[in-house]
Amino acid sequence: MKGSFFKTISGGKDIECLLCHHHCRISPSKTGICGVRKNESGLISPVYYGKICAMNLDPIEKKPLYHFYPGSMTFSIALPGCNMHCPFCQNWQISQLKENINFNIVEFSPHQIIDKAREYGSEIISYTYTEPMVSYEFVLDCMKLASKNNMKNVLISNGSFSKDAIRELSGFLDAANIDLKCFTQEGYKFLGGDLSSVLNCIQELFAADVWIEVTTLIVPGFNDSKDELLEIASFISGVSPDIPWHISAFYPTYRMLDRPPTSIQSLITAQAIGREKGLNYIYLGNVNKEGNTFCPKCGKMLVRRLGFSITEDYLTITGGYCPKCEYMVAGRW
Secondary structure: OOOOOEEEEHHEEEEEEEEEEOOEEEEEEOOOOOEEEEEOEEEEEOOOOOOOEEEEEEEEHOOOOHHHHHHHEEEEEEEOOOOOOOOOOOHHHHOOOOOOOOOOOOEEEEEHHHHHHHHHHOOOOOOOOOOOHHHHHHHHHHHHHHHHHHOEEEEEEEEOOOOHHHHHHHHHOOOOEEOOOOOOOOHHHOOOOHHHHHHHHHHHHHHHOOOOEEEEOOOOOOOOOHHHHHHEEEEEEEOOOOOEEEHHHHHHOOOOOOOOOOOOHHHHHHHHHHHHHHOOOOEOOOOOOOOOEEEOOOOOHHHHEOEEEEEEEEEEHHHOOOOOOOOOOOEOO
């Protein structure tokens, strides 16, 4: 199958992949950094097209999306590979193909994905766990078909991709959670990403009226300085103070087994910084805290969460309005 976003170089033998910031130069029969996009006879071939390595029914809050149909269940799928190599990756066994290829794969067509989602009882499909965008062609085909069938599409991504790819996909995308992992190009270079691409992705999706939430995993000694957290919060608020910011705790994993877990105090400090910069919705993740939604105007508790479960929800009933002061809470209800 011919993939998208590439050009031929060196007399047509090598190709340059244009999907993300790496612009990998790929020799015949080789793949790019992601391990997914291959040069076959001078064309990009998405070698894992339709090859699903994980499939689950999840609460939408697990993505995490807190302002997108709270309490809904989403059919979550993953395809192998990633264009970054974060040393704290929780799903490295299926994202880092140069380290591991020993996982189970089941092949699905886009039509079968739609049927499977309905079999699971969900009208929302989430592309998640690894980096969905490296399997761009399959994700786009699924999204187009899901949209035709009045289903919702959700993308969980590192956001480090070209403007053209983001714009094309956004036409079929309903919601996204984008990781904003740090706020320095040096930090992103260490992770194999690109800061400007991620910032552009968030701005492009917001401008396209895709519901967007942002997650930052707070890693001790990497991105937990007050100055960096202030820059992250300032950027998000500058796009919109209504974008929810999920501040998540790091736990030792993968190549950071010797790094201490994030302290509760670090999360509280980040939360205070977000409030200082005017963010209306800030949630703490990976800790035993209730992720409740409050009205920014009157302070009324509007959605009560215990873990990924909803125990009270006024916003779905009112269509997003606070029942006390009638403030319209941003989101999809």
